[in-house]
Amino acid sequence: MESNAIEIRSLCxxxxxxxxxxxxxxxxxxxxxxxxxENGAGKSTTIRLIMDTLERDGGTVSVLGTDxxxxxxxxxxxxxxxxxxxxxxxxxxxxxxxxxxMAGTYxxxxxxxxxxxxxxFELPLDKKFKDYSRGMTMKLGIAAALSHHPRLxxxxxxxxxxxxxxxxxxxxxxxDFAAEEGHAVLLSSHIVSDLERICDYxxxxxxxxxxxxxxxxxxxxxxxxxxxxxxxxxxxxxEAIHGRRVGTYGVEALVEREFMPRxxxxxxxxLEDIILYMVKGEQK
Amino acid sequence: MLAMLRKDLYVMGRYTxxxxxxxxxxxxxxxxxxxxxxxxxxxxxxxxxLTISLNSISADEGRWDRFAAxxxxxxxxxVPAKYLFAYGCLAVMTALAALAGGGGVKLWTVAAITPxxxxxxxxxxxxxxxQRGSIVxxxxxxxxxxxxxxxAHFRYDLIESAFGWLEDVPAPLLAGGGGxxLLALNAGSILLSVxxxxxxxxxxxx
Numbered sequence: 001m002e003s004n005a006i007e008i009r010s011l012c013x014x015x016x017x018x019x020x021x022x023x024x025x026x027x028x029x030x031x032x033x034x035x036x037x038e039n040g041a042g043k044s045t046t047i048r049l050i051m052d053t054l055e056r057d058g059g060t061v062s063v064l065g066t067d068x069x070x071x072x073x074x075x076x077x078x079x080x081x082x083x084x085x086x087x088x089x090x091x092x093x094x095x096x097x098x099x100x101x102m103a104g105t106y107x108x109x110x111x112x113x114x115x116x117x118x119x120x121f122e123l124p125l126d127k128k129f130k131d132y133s134r135g136m137t138m139k140l141g142i143a144a145a146l147s148h149h150p151r152l153x154x155x156x157x158x159x160x161x162x163x164x165x166x167x168x169x170x171x172x173x174x175x176d177f178a179a180e181e182g183h184a185v186l187l188s189s190h191i192v193s194d195l196e197r198i199c200d201y202x203x204x205x206x207x208x209x210x211x212x213x214x215x216x217x218x219x220x221x222x223x224x225x226x227x228x229x230x231x232x233x234x235x236x237x238x239e240a241i242h243g244r245r246v247g248t249y250g251v252e253a254l255v256e257r258e259f260m261p262r263x264x265x266x267x268x269x270x271l272e273d274i275i276l277y278m279v280k281g282e283q284k
Numbered sequence: 285m286l287a288m289l290r291k292d293l294y295v296m297g298r299y300t301x302x303x304x305x306x307x308x309x310x311x312x313x314x315x316x317x318x319x320x321x322x323x324x325x326x327x328x329x330x331x332x333x334l335t336i337s338l339n340s341i342s343a344d345e346g347r348w349d350r351f352a353a354x355x356x357x358x359x360x361x362x363v364p365a366k367y368l369f370a371y372g373c374l375a376v377m378t379a380l381a382a383l384a385g386g387g388g389v390k391l392w393t394v395a396a397i398t399p400x401x402x403x404x405x406x407x408x409x410x411x412x413x414x415q416r417g418s419i420v421x422x423x424x425x426x427x428x429x430x431x432x433x434x435x436a437h438f439r440y441d442l443i444e445s446a447f448g449w450l451e452d453v454p455a456p457l458l459a460g461g462g463g464x465x466l467l468a469l470n471a472g473s474i475l476l477s478v479x480x481x482x483x484x485x486x487x488x489x490x
Contacts, residue, residue: 051353077354084351084354086347090347093294097294101294103287105355106355107356
């Protein structure tokens with residue numbers, strides 16, 4: 001079996017006023033990749049390009065070892081569970097009817113698994129979706145995505161707008177899914193704390209450009225926060241500094257530990273710190 | 285394809301029931317109080333099937349269609365299912381009108397014209413989307429009606445020379461030929477709709 005569930009090479013998509021440029025990304029099996037970026041950074045576009053529901057302008061995408069433009073990819077969609085960022089379900093139907101529709105959509109549909117998820121998520125079977133909360137709707141989308149035995153989960157802002165309890169529950173579900181052999185998860189979100197909790201890899205998209213893509217633990221080891229005075233910061237090598245915030249009483253900077261003097265006290269940076277400093281670092 | 289038909293039934297079921305109920309009330313009131321010929325009302329029922337089908341496409345646009353694109357469903361399953369749903373609605377509505385006692389020439393004429401309208405309307409909706417498609421459709425029918433009425437008013441001889449020969453064709457042959465033409469038109473319409481739907485799904489039309 002190939003080592004990556006998703007391999008993206010030099011992927012490009014140009015819109016008027018927005019370009020996704022030269023995207024290269026790998027999602028190894030057994031891992032959760034967090035795709036993070038501000039609204040309009042290109043996260044949903046990337047997911048659409050992975051599913052080949054959008055015409056690309058260049059590059060290649062391989063999903064579960066298959067070129068996503070090949071005829072075989074249509075059948076391969078049986079193995080991919082997708083949760084979109086908004087409700088896709090017609091408002092007037094209920095979970096029971098949804099199960100029947102999905103049973104005719106996926107050959108691998110497993111009604112017992114679906115019923116199990118509906119029970120686990122405590123979703124009412126006969127309530128129409130227009131009366132569902134956002135949390136319930138996302139849970140339903142996830143139940144549907146997991147009930148045809150997928151090997152790959154693509155989640156587009158699946159935790160956005162949910163309360164912490166529901167997010168916690170869903171993150172556990174995603175982590176458990178990825179832990180199974182031959183599975184992988186791509187989770188796009190702008191809630192960085194969620195990604196920090198469950199992701200093995202982090203890819204950061206900013207204005208359609210991939211700013212970083214690294215193993216999360218390496219990333220957290222690599223960077224740190226330095227709190228010092230302006231004068232002290234002036235003595236730090238410029239290549240160590242990736243962003244700075246100047247306050248009344250001193251300076252906070254995102255620094256790369258490798259280039260720091262041994263005696264410097266560098267605090268642990270959160271993923272959110274790293275991303276925020278990197279974006280703002282462009283203006284440093 | 286059956287899954288899509290099932291979804292359309294779930295989504296449009298209640299709307300259809302309301303339409304039929306309203307029609308029953310209006311028809312009953314018209315025949316009871318107006319003492320006029322309510323024949324045209326029976327013809328409305330098959331036309332409702334057109335409304336239901338077009339609304340069903342509108343309801344799918346955006347959300348459901350976006351989801352369908354990430355499932356193993358092919359445009360070849362999704363679009364013909366919509367046509368089947370429309371034909372099914374037409375058959376049920378026509379039968380209902382006939383059972384209600386309106387099985388006259390007006391009903392059968394409308395029932396025969398509706399697939400023609402469907403064949404022209406659906407590709408336009410798949411090509412231009414719900415909002416622009418409705419406007420294009422209105423323009424199309426407006427221009428067609430203006431052309432026919434204008435010709436009939438100013439150059440009736442042209443219409444007579446173009447279609448006059450139909451009067452001499454035996455009725456069974458005319459019905460058979462018309463049926464075949466309708467079938468061919470719908471087959472072409474399905475092909476066109478699948479093409480437009482596929483392109484729309486891939487973001488060709490913005």
